Amino acid sequence: MPRKFMLEEQEIPTHYYNIAADLATPLDPPLHPGTKQPIGPQDLAPIFPMELIKQEVSSERFIEIPDAVRNAYATFRPSPLIRALDLERALGTPAQIYYKYEGVSPAGSHKLNTALAQAYYNKQAGIKRIATETGAGQWGSALSLACKMFGLQCKVYMVKVSYEQKPYRRSMIHTWGAEVVASPSTDTKSGRDALAKNPNSTGSLGLAISEAVEDAAGREDTNYSLGSVLNHVLLHQTVIGLEAKKQMEKAGVYPDIIIGCVGGGSNFGGIVLPFIKDKLAGKKFRAIAVEPASCPSLTKGEYRYDLGDVAGMAPMVKMYTLGHDFIPPSIHAGGLRYHGMSPIISKLYHEKLIEAQAYDQMEVFEAGVLFAQTEGIIPAPESSHAIKSAIEEAKKAKLEGTKKIILFNLSGHGHFDMSAYDAYFAGKLGQGNGNGK
Ligand SMILES: Cc1ncc(COP(=O)(O)O)c(C=O)c1O
Numbered sequence: 001m002p003r004k005f006m007l008e009e010q011e012i013p014t015h016y017y018n019i020a021a022d023l024a025t026p027l028d029p030p031l032h033p034g035t036k037q038p039i040g041p042q043d044l045a046p047i048f049p050m051e052l053i054k055q056e057v058s059s060e061r062f063i064e065i066p067d068a069v070r071n072a073y074a075t076f077r078p079s080p081l082i083r084a085l086d087l088e089r090a091l092g093t094p095a096q097i098y099y100k101y102e103g104v105s106p107a108g109s110h111k112l113n114t115a116l117a118q119a120y121y122n123k124q125a126g127i128k129r130i131a132t133e134t135g136a137g138q139w140g141s142a143l144s145l146a147c148k149m150f151g152l153q154c155k156v157y158m159v160k161v162s163y164e165q166k167p168y169r170r171s172m173i174h175t176w177g178a179e180v181v182a183s184p185s186t187d188t189k190s191g192r193d194a195l196a197k198n199p200n201s202t203g204s205l206g207l208a209i210s211e212a213v214e215d216a217a218g219r220e221d222t223n224y225s226l227g228s229v230l231n232h233v234l235l236h237q238t239v240i241g242l243e244a245k246k247q248m249e250k251a252g253v254y255p256d257i258i259i260g261c262v263g264g265g266s267n268f269g270g271i272v273l274p275f276i277k278d279k280l281a282g283k284k285f286r287a288i289a290v291e292p293a294s295c296p297s298l299t300k301g302e303y304r305y306d307l308g309d310v311a312g313m314a315p316m317v318k319m320y321t322l323g324h325d326f327i328p329p330s331i332h333a334g335g336l337r338y339h340g341m342s343p344i345i346s347k348l349y350h351e352k353l354i355e356a357q358a359y360d361q362m363e364v365f366e367a368g369v370l371f372a373q374t375e376g377i378i379p380a381p382e383s384s385h386a387i388k389s390a391i392e393e394a395k396k397a398k399l400e401g402t403k404k405i406i407l408f409n410l411s412g413h414g415h416f417d418m419s420a421y422d423a424y425f426a427g428k429l430g431q432g433n434g435n436g437k
Contacts, residue, residue, distance in 0.1 A: 001083070002251070003083050004081070005247040009077075011243070012078055012243075013239050013242040016063045017241070017274045018235055019276060021060060022280050023280075024280075027318075027344065028305075030317050032315065033307055033315060034312075036305075044056070046216070047217055047223055049122050055235055056230060065239075080101050080104065081099070082375075084097040087391075091391065093395065094398060094401060094402065097390055098253075098405070098408075100271060100409050102409065108380075108412050108413050108415065109138045110237060111141075112142040113236050113270065114232075116146045118232075119146035128153060129155070129222040130222065130225045131212040132156055132212050132224065133156070133157045133209045133211065133227075134158045134227070135337055136380075137162055137169025137334070140180060143225060144173045145176045148177050153178070154178035155222075156181075157185060157187075157188075157191075159205060159208050159337070187211070190214050190311040191211045194207055201327075202327075207311070209313070210309040213309065213313035227264070228338070233264075234342055238270055239270070256406070257404060258287045259288045259290060259408035260290070261384075261409075262289040263333075263382065264341065264342055267409050268289050268409065276354075288356070288393075290359065291356065291357075292328075292333055292359065292361065292364070292385065294328055294360075295338070298346075303318070306319060317340070320350075332365075336385065357389050360432060362430075368383075369424070370391065379414050381414060389408070390406050
């Protein structure tokens with residue numbers, strides 16, 4: 001029984017897939033946080049290069065991947081598609097479980113897919129330096145490496161709780177030559193204001209975004225870069241789903257269920273959007289976005305315009321949101337602690353093209369440990385949300401006696417999350433609902 005389905009280097013996608021071309025109605029436009037009017041390219045130009053602004057609003061179905069970016073992808077892509085035979089056996093399920101493994105990137109997650117594209121377009125536009133935020137440190141480390149590969153400087157505002165919990169992500173950012181500070185920091189007005197209100201603030205992604213946008217808006221040579229949420233980020237991540245589609249074809253199957261964890265929605269969008277193209281054309285399958293119960297933007301949020309950050313520096317977008325000032329509890333899946341959700345994923349959810357599930361921290365770690373003990377790979381706590389859902393769906397298939405084909409995205413490895421695993425084994429990990437339970 002084959003376990004791995006691989007592609008050759010020349011099969012790295014040549015184009016990104018843009019879902020905007022196939023949606024029945026257009027996405028709602030981003031609004032200026034001050035005037036509440038739709039924003040134009042000129043409003044975004046102080047912080048993004050024009051090529052990325054064009055991608056953000058493009059309705060072209062396929063957008064060519066520059067050769068330099070494809071070459072950089074070739075250091076780790078195509079990523080493998082693996083059949084989780086040992087997990088299937090452990091569950092005794094008739095379902096087939098496949099996972100696309102993005103942890104093979106040098107930074108350890110899917111984030112490098114968009115980091116490389118964003119660094120490239122900024123370099124082309126003559127930019128010298130990029131400012132960004134990072135939650136768990138996955139995005140900050142990926143962007144640091146991408147900036148190094150394309151000859152740019154990089155400054156990372158890292159959410160304080162992760163800065164303290166994940167010292168080795170910080171070291172990776174340093175190793176790849178970027179500067180990293182804990183957010184809230186004293187380097188920006190947004191950070192100083194937050195510290196004045198609460199000197200013990202553990203920070204949030206929304207606040208770190210405010211700091212990075214403020215940094216970029218205040219310097220000619222600097223742009224801002226976001227690791228999730230925006231249309232162009234999901235666009236770049238479609239390399240995951242485009243490859244997975246070819247690999248599932250090689251395996252001779254088409255998924256009944258596609259699963260990904262969601263923070264801002266980029267790895268889930270990356271795997272699912274090329275398949276949603278088929279769904280819009282009549283194909284039937286379920287797509288499940290999995291979030292932490294402590295930060296349930298899809299399952300408990302409202303669908304409305306909201307700010308993308310705490311201080312109102314970033315545009316307002318129509319999305320499922322818990323409110324831009326929501327500070328989630330300090331769970332170990334730091335990359336899923338965002339108050340909102342990508343406008344594309346929000347729209348698909350609102351139109352019932354995708355579903356959502358939420359799980360507590362404890363059951364997510366239990367699923368991650370089962371995966372590590374069967375498949376070998378120690379997953380990032382973020383990715384374990386997708387694993388938990390895949391396990392639940394495989395158990396359901398067992399009860400129903402159906403041979404469901406399940407595909408999930410294993411967005412990253414957890415090698416820098418071992419303190420969280422230690423806490424889990426020591427019985428010191430809570431449900432992540434903020435009151436220690
Ligand atoms: C491994 C991993 N998976 C998932 C996410 C969530 O982000 P997104 O929803 O944009 O994929 C993160 C974010 O840092 C991450 O590090």
